[in-house]
Amino acid sequence: MADTVLTINNINKSYGDNLILNGLSLDVHKGEVIVIIGPSGCGKSTLLRCINALEPIQGGEIRLDGELIDGNSRNIAQIRQKIGMVFQNYELFPHKTVLQNIILAPMKVQKRSKVEVTEEAEQLLERVGLLDKKNSYPRQLSGGQKQRVAIVRALCMHPEIMLFDEVTAALDPEMVREVLDTMLELAKNGSTMLIVTHEMNFARAIADRVIFLDGGEIVEEADPEDFFTYPKTERAQKFLDTFEYESVKHHDNEY
């Protein structure tokens, strides 16, 4: 396998007495797309937040390119710029235009020239079909458009790995597609991605590896085809069944 970008080694994370991640380990290789699924509250968001040092961990370690990720270290900002993160609720900066949102960090953090960053930002916006919105404010965009801007904003920092936390969960159904297509395009171009999602069909299509998280542990780790057709563990089977059940019920109501 190719080089390892991210190493998560036996981490523990708890809130008070509540153990959320229990000795979790995971290696992410360059160009790999990993989809993390699991029941609500199993710690998917927490895992992504730990990787970005937005939450402290109580045991184990996380390394990016061999460098320790530690929220208290002085160079944490330097490491964070190599990790792109996209949130469920977009979190664009409301007082800045689309273009300003995108070029802020490359200019302030990476000290790149405004001309060069603007050019790149415009190319990226063009790719996601939003070039004509570059001077709009976030409040003037739809949810799907905001999310695509958030993805572009993270991309423009040239991160080594991108983290996506249920980025379509807050979207109206008809906007989910445009965001997922953007992510599929990234995957095709070789981005390293860690994706938390409840869109099972999408997971199946994009993943190189599926990770099923439950009770703070990795319960199953498999190739997507295998996982979705023959889950090895009972817990994964049950989890997938909940989706089946829901879709059947939905059908019944419709007719």
Add this chain to the structure above:
Amino acid sequence: MQALVTDLGFDVLFKGTNFTRLLGGMWVTLKISLISVALSIVLGILLGVVMTFKNPVTKAICRVYLEIVRIMPQLVLLFIVYYGSARLIGLKFEPEFAAVIVFTFWGTAEMGDLVRGALQSIPKHQYESAYSLGLNRSQTYFSIVIPQTIRRLLPLSINLVTRMIKTTPLIVMIEVVEATKVARQIIDANRVASPNAAFGLFFVIFVLYFAVCWPISLLASHLEKKWSN
């Protein structure tokens, strides 16, 4: 025409130095409010930051301070500071100085609460999305938090400023000679010659206050519209 001017009491304005005296009174008002507003903004920003601390002692102190300011009529505060200062610490404050103290005491509390509210209204996710782009703490504050705080704060604090200016006539009660006091002096002096002077003089004061507060109000609603959301 001449008759109308006399009937409404405008003639008194042009007698002697009446008009300049009135402007002088307005200047006293403006001076006291501007100094108090400037002090309140500076101290209020500091107070607002302190109010976001989680420390229970500072929290309790700020709370008590705010309640005192909210419960006490400004007039009572004026009397306490002006007359009480002589009794308590044996110092007689100049009335204008006492007025500045009271208005600053009041304005700082209100401004502090506005700053606290604005700071706390910036969602945690805004910080997180800045950090995750690699911005450090000070970059996050200067590029993300402070600009958004100011946008929320400005229209509100401008309203506070006009409220403070409008409350200044209270200070006649501690013998500050401001615009309304000058007007009454002129009215008394001309009671026989121009019995209608009151209307004209207070109309002019109305216009003067309007001239000061209206542009400030306009600015507030303009900014509110511009930065809405």
